[in-house]
Amino acid sequence: MFNDEARLNTYFGDNLLKKGVLPVYIVFENNRAKGGYVLLKEQSKFTTKVNSSIGSQDTSSTNVIGNNPADERSRSDAVATLAAAVPAALGEGATVFAGAPLVLGPAGFVVGTVIGVAISSYQANKERVFHNIEEKQMIEKAVYPGERHSGFIYFNIKEADVKNIEGIILTAKNLKNQELEQLFISLK
Amino acid sequence: MTKEEIVNFKGRVMSFFLFSLVILLSSCATTLTRVNVSAPKDFELRNMPVDKKIPLRAALYVDPKIKTYEYVGQPIFEPGKVFLGDAITSACERTLKNVFDEVIILDSVSNEAWSGRVDVLIRAETIKMVLLNKPKKNGAFFYNVFQTSMKWNILNPQNSKLYTNVIVSEEEQKPVSCFPITTSCLEEGMRNYLLAPLREQFQKTQDEIYSSGWWKEYVAEAKETKK
Numbered sequence: 001m002f003n004d005e006a007r008l009n010t011y012f013g014d015n016l017l018k019k020g021v022l023p024v025y026i027v028f029e030n031n032r033a034k035g036g037y038v039l040l041k042e043q044s045k046f047t048t049k050v051n052s053s054i055g056s057q058d059t060s061s062t063n064v065i066g067n068n069p070a071d072e073r074s075r076s077d078a079v080a081t082l083a084a085a086v087p088a089a090l091g092e093g094a095t096v097f098a099g100a101p102l103v104l105g106p107a108g109f110v111v112g113t114v115i116g117v118a119i120s121s122y123q124a125n126k127e128r129v130f131h132n133i134e135e136k137q138m139i140e141k142a143v144y145p146g147e148r149h150s151g152f153i154y155f156n157i158k159e160a161d162v163k164n165i166e167g168i169i170l171t172a173k174n175l176k177n178q179e180l181e182q183l184f185i186s187l188k
Numbered sequence: 189m190t191k192e193e194i195v196n197f198k199g200r201v202m203s204f205f206l207f208s209l210v211i212l213l214s215s216c217a218t219t220l221t222r223v224n225v226s227a228p229k230d231f232e233l234r235n236m237p238v239d240k241k242i243p244l245r246a247a248l249y250v251d252p253k254i255k256t257y258e259y260v261g262q263p264i265f266e267p268g269k270v271f272l273g274d275a276i277t278s279a280c281e282r283t284l285k286n287v288f289d290e291v292i293i294l295d296s297v298s299n300e301a302w303s304g305r306v307d308v309l310i311r312a313e314t315i316k317m318v319l320l321n322k323p324k325k326n327g328a329f330f331y332n333v334f335q336t337s338m339k340w341n342i343l344n345p346q347n348s349k350l351y352t353n354v355i356v357s358e359e360e361q362k363p364v365s366c367f368p369i370t371t372s373c374l375e376e377g378m379r380n381y382l383l384a385p386l387r388e389q390f391q392k393t394q395d396e397i398y399s400s401g402w403w404k405e406y407v408a409e410a411k412e413t414k415k
Binding site for chain 1: 348356
């Protein structure tokens with residue numbers, strides 16, 4: 001769980017938590033003897049404790065912090081995806097930019113570079129952060145026995161609510177029988 | 189300094205500025221020049237042959253969006269657009285033929301088109317190519333990186349996914365210099381500029397599809413069923 005400002009700045013170039021995005025780094029390893037699995041990140045949830053069931057996989061006994069912290073028992077809005085959380089946090093319309101010219105003569109290279117640097121300085125930070133987030137996210141990938149896959153999953157959460165998180169429930173799909181399996185990871 | 193030396197000095201400074209201005213103006217003209225080119229279908233891939241091919245018959249379906257894909261360069265920085273659809277489609281085909289026993293090409297993804305004829309359907313679904321500007325590790329300099337990502341799905345005849353992956357590759361890009369500036373130089377520059385990241389992408393695609401355990405499990409199960 002990346003909730004430390006220095007770490008967030010190092011990895012993403014910004015304190016995402018202040019913008020309501022909590023990155024959690026997941027390493028997904030298949031130690032089963034058979035069968036491929038895909039982690040369904042859209043169905044990942046984080047939970048807070050209501051009663052004494054810390055570490056329980058029974059989601060009915062847990063709360064998930066949603067967009068409405070006033071209603072801590074609501075967990076319907078707690079599933080956060082990159083698509084939903086990040087553009088909302090950073091502002092829509094982030095685009096890719098290039099900071100140096102491509103096919104130019106020598107002087108054009110200088111001119112283009114100057115323009116590139118100038119443009120970069122105006123729009124770079126937001127876009128760079130967006131790309132850091134995008135390229136570090138966990139992508140959909142089948143993981144077979146002995147294989148490992150990793151990346152960040154992003155949750156939509158208010159900074160003040162982070163201390164209430166007990167753990168994360170991940171859902172993985174068995175590609176052979178299409179069944180869903182839930183895994184609970186304690187973060188305490 | 190004598191009067192004559194001062195005049196000479198001024199003349200030299202003036203010539204230097206005039207020369208710089210000409211270069212600058214001609215370069216500005218270059219940044220406005222746009223070229224339209226097609227990448228060659230038979231561009232060289234750097235995929236190495238595998239030790240033993242995957243003993244499966246595969247059908248390849250390339251999404252129409254990939255078949256018609258063209259990369260449109262950003263204004264000022266990338267002077268033109270490159271039609272890449274044929275080159276990518278051909279690279280998909282050549283890469284899979286490098287690792288599978290048999291590959292047939294499909295125009296339609298309907299079940300009738302492939303079931304019974306092959307063991308698996310391979311779908312190349314999306315492609316995204318973006319030029320990124322990244323800081324170097326020391327933070328002092330930036331460099332350009334071309335990031336290419338392609339989504340692949342492999343299905344069995346029952347239409348269940350056996351394998352899925354978004355393969356992301358990166359290739360550092362250096363500016364291509366054209367001096368004197370000619371259309372053919374710009375065209376060649378743009379072509380090579382996009383083929384380099386595609387080579388990296390398809391090498392990685394081959395490595396990822398071949399090294400994953402999906403096909404070993406599938407082949408073993410097929411043998412069990414036959415027994």
